[in-house]
Amino acid sequence: MTQADVYDPAEVESRWQRRWDEDRHYDADVREDRPKHYALTMLPYPSGDLHIGHWYAMVPSDARARFMRLRGYNVMFPMGFDAFGLPAENAAIKRNLHPRDWTRANIERMRGQLRRMGAMFDWRREVITCEPAFYRWSQWIFLRFLERGLAYRKAAPVDFCPSCNTTLAREQVQGEDRHCERCDTPVEKRHLEQWFFRTTEYAEELLEYPSLDWPERVKTLQRNWIGRSTGAQVVFRTEAGDAIEVFTTRPDTLWGATFMVLAPEHPLVERLTTPDRRSEVEAYVAQAARQSDVVRETAEREKTGVFTGGHVVNPVNGERIPVWIADYVLMTYGTGAIMAVPAHDQRDFEFARRYGIEIRVVIQDEGGERPSASALEAALPHAGTMVNSGPLSGTPADQAVGRTVEYLEARNLGRAAVGYRLRDWLISRQRYWGTPIPVVHCGACGVVPVPDAELPVLLPDDVEWRPTGESPLKLHPTWKHTACPGCGGDAERESDTMDTFMCSSLYHLRYLNPRAEVPVDPREYDYWMPVDTYTGGIEHATMHLIYTRFFHKACRDIGITRGPEPMIQLRNQGIILGEDSEKMSKSRGNVDAPDALVDSYGADTVRAYLMFFARWDQGGPWSSQGVEGTARWLRRVFALLTDPGRIAGDGGTPGEGAERELRRATHQVLERVTRDFESFEFNTVISALMELLNEMYRLAPSCDTGGAAWQECVDIYLRMLAPVAPHLAEELWSRLEKPYSVHVQAWPEVDAAAAAEDEITLVVQVNGKLRDRIRVPAGIDREAARERALASEAVGRFVSGKAVRKVIFVPGRLVNIVV
RNA sequence: GCCCGGGUGGCGGAAUGGUAGACGCGGGCGACUUAAAAUCGCCUGGCCGCUGGCCGUGCAGGUUCGAGUCCUGCCCCGGGCACCA
Numbered sequence: 039m040t041q042a043d044v045y046d047p048a049e050v051e052s053r054w055q056r057r058w059d060e061d062r063h064y065d066a067d068v069r070e071d072r073p074k075h076y077a078l079t080m081l082p083y084p085s086g087d088l089h090i091g092h093w094y095a096m097v098p099s100d101a102r103a104r105f106m107r108l109r110g111y112n113v114m115f116p117m118g119f120d121a122f123g124l125p126a127e128n129a130a131i132k133r134n135l136h137p138r139d140w141t142r143a144n145i146e147r148m149r150g151q152l153r154r155m156g157a158m159f160d161w162r163r164e165v166i167t168c169e170p171a172f173y174r175w176s177q178w179i180f181l182r183f184l185e186r187g188l189a190y191r192k193a194a195p196v197d198f199c200p201s202c203n204t205t206l207a208r209e210q211v212q213g214e215d216r217h218c219e220r221c222d223t224p225v226e227k228r229h230l231e232q233w234f235f236r237t238t239e240y241a242e243e244l245l246e247y248p249s250l251d252w253p254e255r256v257k258t259l260q261r262n263w264i265g266r267s268t269g270a271q272v273v274f275r276t277e278a279g280d281a282i283e284v285f286t287t288r289p290d291t292l293w294g295a296t297f298m299v300l301a302p303e304h305p306l307v308e309r310l311t312t313p314d315r316r317s318e319v320e321a322y323v324a325q326a327a328r329q330s331d332v333v334r335e336t337a338e339r340e341k342t343g344v345f346t347g348g349h350v351v352n353p354v355n356g357e358r359i360p361v362w363i364a365d366y367v368l369m370t371y372g373t374g375a376i377m378a379v380p381a382h383d384q385r386d387f388e389f390a391r392r393y394g395i396e397i398r399v400v401i402q403d404e405g406g407e408r409p410s411a412s413a414l415e416a417a418l419p420h421a422g423t424m425v426n427s428g429p430l431s432g433t434p435a436d437q438a439v440g441r442t443v444e445y446l447e448a449r450n451l452g453r454a455a456v457g458y459r460l461r462d463w464l465i466s467r468q469r470y471w472g473t474p475i476p477v478v479h480c481g482a483c484g485v486v487p488v489p490d491a492e493l494p495v496l497l498p499d500d501v502e503w504r505p506t507g508e509s510p511l512k513l514h515p516t517w518k519h520t521a522c523p524g525c526g527g528d529a530e531r532e533s534d535t536m537d538t539f540m541c542s543s544l545y546h547l548r549y550l551n552p553r554a555e556v557p558v559d560p561r562e563y564d565y566w567m568p569v570d571t572y573t574g575g576i577e578h579a580t581m582h583l584i585y586t587r588f589f590h591k592a593c594r595d596i597g598i599t600r601g602p603e604p605m606i607q608l609r610n611q612g613i614i615l616g617e618d619s620e621k622m623s624k625s626r627g628n629v630d631a632p633d634a635l636v637d638s639y640g641a642d643t644v645r646a647y648l649m650f651f652a653r654w655d656q657g658g659p660w661s662s663q664g665v666e667g668t669a670r671w672l673r674r675v676f677a678l679l680t681d682p683g684r685i686a687g688d689g690g691t692p693g694e695g696a697e698r699e700l701r702r703a704t705h706q707v708l709e710r711v712t713r714d715f716e717s718f719e720f721n722t723v724i725s726a727l728m729e730l731l732n733e734m735y736r737l738a739p740s741c742d743t744g745g746a747a748w749q750e751c752v753d754i755y756l757r758m759l760a761p762v763a764p765h766l767a768e769e770l771w772s773r774l775e776k777p778y779s780v781h782v783q784a785w786p787e788v789d790a791a792a793a794a795e796d797e798i799t800l801v802v803q804v805n806g807k808l809r810d811r812i813r814v815p816a817g818i819d820r821e822a823a824r825e826r827a828l829a830s831e832a833v834g835r836f837v838s839g840k841a842v843r844k845v846i847f848v849p850g851r852l853v854n855i856v857v
Numbered sequence: 858g859c860c861c862g863g864g865u866g867g868c869g870g871a872a873u874g875g876u877a878g879a880c881g882c883g884g885g886c887g888a889c890u891u892a893a894a895a896u897c898g899c900c901u902g903g904c905c906g907c908u909g910g911c912c913g914u915g916c917a918g919g920u921u922c923g924a925g926u927c928c929u930g931c932c933c934c935g936g937g938c939a940c941c942a
Contacts, residue, residue: 388940457941580937661868664881722870
């Protein structure tokens, strides 16, 4: 190593990337003799440019995967493109480019950008979701779901985004103003025939996380979303004998029910309405139908409704109570009917007050006076003792729910029941650029599945781009006409396509073998699944991550996956905001691309900087301010390891003390780096490596850089550096003539003896305040420590003349003298 | 309203109940240089009567020999849910 050349990242990085490619260095194959690690990071949408957020998500995931590889695992870290979706269609309309061409060009470009990152992607496993080889299996699985009743079609009021011109799943409608997750436009309600997956069937199972290492935060978000509530279903009967079921979480207040409210859309409204009320009821129903859910589902709105003229009988006391309709009761939750207990439910209270309906108190404070209903200003809390409740009177309120359920079940009047907020997953999209739903509509046979042998149902290329607000598939002159697989007669293809969350539920299974002629390659599945570590943004907590868990379980039930869950460990990176602290978006113009940074500093520096600049789980506003620091660090690594003599000098006599110190620093840092990689604390991995380098610079002049201690330190350093700066580590490893490649070496073992301190700084406190620091032998005992502490001059100033009451000794840490 | 996450120097951040501010950015001083860059060294929470002290982790209390860390009550920022019966 004669030439003390400078670090040229561009040259080093392209050279090693070429070499790794030639060597198929990152190919991951089934190796039964080795433990596997499936590392997965959420695949990007091919928007055309890899931005800083992608790097922030992927680079630490790659470093973690590389760390696992060094720890002896056979690691698979695949990459692909979530290639269906609306932006491609928008590009088509705006620039007259076919979505396929636009998408392909973007993928080309992004592949190049991903390669520059120097990640350990196994490109043989690449998945592109808009290709028939992929979406064929979405279709195949859809058909199995259909057979199993997990996919169904129904007419329902659904959320429609007028800007995206398509329906959305409930999960894609966000916020109080109910806007579209993609474009922020407020959604509208439309009554349409749509395809759904029965996610609610799995609600209970989705609430469980059997030995999953998932962040509590994500689990909480999901539990919130699923919204389980327990109570009872109670059957009321109309005078005509019709049964009306209500769901209530407070069956104990049944005796306080003074009216019933149906959603205006409830099927029995018609039959219940008496002739004299008909015109008023019809007007209200019509008005409610016009009103959007955005308005209807807004709280703090004046509660309105009308009396139907009909009555039902309260099953527990035989009382005849009036039936109203009101738009605060929703057909989409529970049974679309409620029993109203105005004394103990704020909504019912407001309604009763407005329309002068009786309010009856059935729970009263322990020993308190019974509040008079007419004096109430708000609904009463559920605490105290039951009153006015027939057989339940006198029961403590906290036992009343259970007793009522027993009472109802014994008499066959109702039963314990569970309600969920979760809705079935609406998967139909009125868009072109998606997976065609593989069914046909036949006048004679109805909805008929496309036979497996005819899959995939291909998207036609020759469509017309007119921003009509309709899917181009619908306007295609020939595509939709086909023969019915059942009767052979004329039939029409379904022109809706699938939600792209279908693709992202399947992609990790197609990585196993993207060309498999079965949905999931069984051999690869058995070896690699489940995913060991999944990384991605928390914004997917109630969308992708719920869908993919549902999908896995549903696939298990149709026999193509096994085990309860698809992903064992989940970690979320934080969100990188723009430099203006706002969410990065093209429209705001605050999106930062890493390309320029990579040009001037190299990928390794950018990688290190992304791991260093913030806590990975928190993210924050982007700033390239500090990148110079990591660049300097890597230059210093290069300089020291390529020419240690320059720092060491030649005249110095190597000192044993310095080499002992170097070994100590090496093994202490190794311990920290190992721990921090394990727990995804990448920023402290980098600081520890910076610290060790600083120690190496400090000690180099008094070490023999040809000696064992220095060589060990360098060797360990490069193995620790390899996941962070894979190119530079490989370059230095090779220059030191170590066997190719650094990335297949073993992670070093901590030598505890070397890491141990023999002298420590003992903190001396008086009454808990820091007064002195003394250097003492590491194993010092209580007595000796106490003596040394009391001998300190600084301590003397605070202790003299006072009686020592107590001495706290924390071995290896401190002495606290209490006076 | 309910449920999460967070609040530490000028900035990003570090700290198994035990030295608050590691590491880095920025800033200052110095060395090298004709000069600049790069590089190297030192300093860098605030205050005061400055060889020594005092204060300091959103606020107010509490537990403890000792609290950024644990407990109670608040404030602020970010996110989720919300007429869900």
